[in-house]
Amino acid sequence: MDCEKTGLLLLRLRKENGMTQKQLADKMNLSDKTISKWERGKGCPDVSLLNDLSEIFGVNIEEILKGNLSENDIDGGNMKNSKYYVCPNCGSITLSTGNASVSCCGRKLSLLNAKKAEKEEQLNVEIIEDDWYISASHPMTKEHYISFVAYATGGRIEILKQYPEWDLQTRIPKRGHGMLLWFDTQKGLMYQLI
Numbered sequence: 001m002d003c004e005k006t007g008l009l010l011l012r013l014r015k016e017n018g019m020t021q022k023q024l025a026d027k028m029n030l031s032d033k034t035i036s037k038w039e040r041g042k043g044c045p046d047v048s049l050l051n052d053l054s055e056i057f058g059v060n061i062e063e064i065l066k067g068n069l070s071e072n073d074i075d076g077g078n079m080k081n082s083k084y085y086v087c088p089n090c091g092s093i094t095l096s097t098g099n100a101s102v103s104c105c106g107r108k109l110s111l112l113n114a115k116k117a118e119k120e121e122q123l124n125v126e127i128i129e130d131d132w133y134i135s136a137s138h139p140m141t142k143e144h145y146i147s148f149v150a151y152a153t154g155g156r157i158e159i160l161k162q163y164p165e166w167d168l169q170t171r172i173p174k175r176g177h178g179m180l181l182w183f184d185t186q187k188g189l190m191y192q193l194i
Helices: 003-016 021-028 032-039 047-057 061-066
Strands: 083-086 093-096 124-128 131-135 146-152 157-161 169-173 179-184 188-193
Touching: 003 032, 003 047, 003 061, 021 032, 021 047, 047 061, 083 179, 093 157, 146 169, 157 169
Parallel strands: none
Antiparallel strands: 083 093, 124 131, 131 169, 146 157, 146 179, 179 188
């Protein structure tokens, strides 16, 4: 940890949150002189205090240790370029339109890289009325199933949760062409264009 960089970041975060050194010190049961020392780069917060700083400022501990916040480039927010994360422990689904640091169940989640589905891996897609009717012959067992299906167009994503031991059959309103994505618990994130 570079005390100077971390101190400048803490100073910036404190000011962004409209806090004085005294207010931050009171929240952490410290003296304002300690906060001043950190902000001037004359010392670093003890490791035991990093979690409190993270919660107060809403910043990951890693960012505090690095001494800077990495900001995303503006990419126009095309929903087809969204990034997906799935917790291996509880199965929670998280997505972002830019780079993100995501954690769940105490673990940092890895970004899923979507793999283009081969012909035999693709989901069945038919048009029924004004909907995409999506189905699969996947066995959907407790050990191996598709946990969600998503349909992404340039401006919208619709995510439908799926469950083991249920047949995969769902309908999504047809809104032009887009990308159909799904998460197979063994093969990972897959996609096909429709």
